[in-house]
Amino acid sequence: MKWEGNRESDNVEDRRGDGGGGGGGLPFGGRSIGLGTVAVALVASYFLGINPLTMLDMLSGGGGQAPIQQQAPAHKPPPDDQMARFVSTVLADTEDTWGQLFAASGKQYVRPKLVLFSGSTATACGMGQTATGPFYCPGDQKVYIDLSFYDLMKQRFKVSGNFAQAYVIAHEVGHHVQHLLGISDKVDAARRNATEKQANAMSVRLELQADCFAGVWAYHANKARDIIQDGDVEEALNAASAIGDDALQRQARGEVVPDSFTHGTSAQRVAWFKRGITEGKVSACNTFAAQQL
Structure with a gap:
């Protein structure tokens, strides 16, 4: 993926080393939706080893918004931090892409914040934890990520490459797009x-739509800025495949329980x-109207 020299977003908060507001594994009180949710519930040696729906409820259905706890003032990442x-x-690329797509449909795109943290951090959805994986909190319209998740992708899921890493960000931004469009509120209700x-x-269906939105971003970003190189799409597809519910359940306990799926199969x-990156249209991502996923 060609990214160096492109615009960097100012909407990044670096909370690494701030102590995370106390940690302690507090439950999430508001809705947040994360790429790593199923992995949290299933990969017991690293994650929490609880039922996927329980974890999803912790992240997305906890009956109202939790108070934001005391947090140290945010600062920007150091300029020599390559991963930051x-x-x-x-993030800047998603801002440019979605800003243009929203404007074309007569809407205004509100840019989300991206929060870098380590260990734990206070959010409008409760206390965010590294073990959650990357997640989006609609209460404060922020995407949260502990960059050590990328190491986990390599070690546990055998997925590497910066386009696969970009897919993770684009998926969570996809949840922000769902929030702005009112989709996630309807699903939550x-x-x-x-x-x-x-x-x-x-x-x-919500998660698969966020995957499709990530593909829509990739389509337009590549068309505008020629960011995709040979092998990049395969990297993203490998990432999507590795975190399918069926793959994670098979890895964690040797069997698959389709009724417990919350993110969709690898396929x-x-x-x-692929639909998003091929068609590049938001309308192509209506998973809720699809008879077959």
């Missing part, structure tokens, strides 16, 4: 009155990312 510069550049199986199915995640 990379994610800042990816519907989940409250649904059975566990129905709620899981809705969560799958589904790959298919919807």
Whole structure:
């Protein structure tokens, strides 16, 4: 992925080394939706080893917004931090892409913040933890990531490459887009009155749409700035495949339970990312209207 020399976003908060506001594994009180949610629940040696729906509820259905705890003043990443510069550049690219797409449809795109943290950090959705993986909190419209997640991608999931890393950011920004469009609010309201199986199915469609939105970003970013190099798309597809519910469950316990899926299978995640990057249209990402995922 060609990224060096491109614009870096100013919407990055570096909280690494700030102590995270106390840690302690507090439950999430508001809705947040994260790429690593299923991994949290299933890969027991690193993550928490709890039921996927329980973790999803901790992140996305906890009955109202939790108070933001005391947090040290945010600062920008140091200029010599290569990985921080990379994610800042990816965030800027999503800002440019979604800003143009929203403007073309007569809407205004509100840029999210990207928070770098280590260990734990206070959010409008409660206390964010490294073990959660990257996640989006609609309460403060911020994407949170501990950059050690990229090491985990290499070690645990055998996924590497900076375009795969960019896909992670673009997926979480996709959840921000869903929030701005009112999609995630509708899904959250519907989940409250649904059975566990129905709620899981809705969560799958929400996650697959965020994958598709990540593909839409890649389509337009490449068209405008020629960022994709040979092998990049394969990197992103490998990342999508590695974090499918079926792959994670098989890795964690040797069996697959489809009714417990909250993010979609490897094949589904790959298919919807490919749809976004091939068609480049938000309208192509309507997972909620699709009869087959």
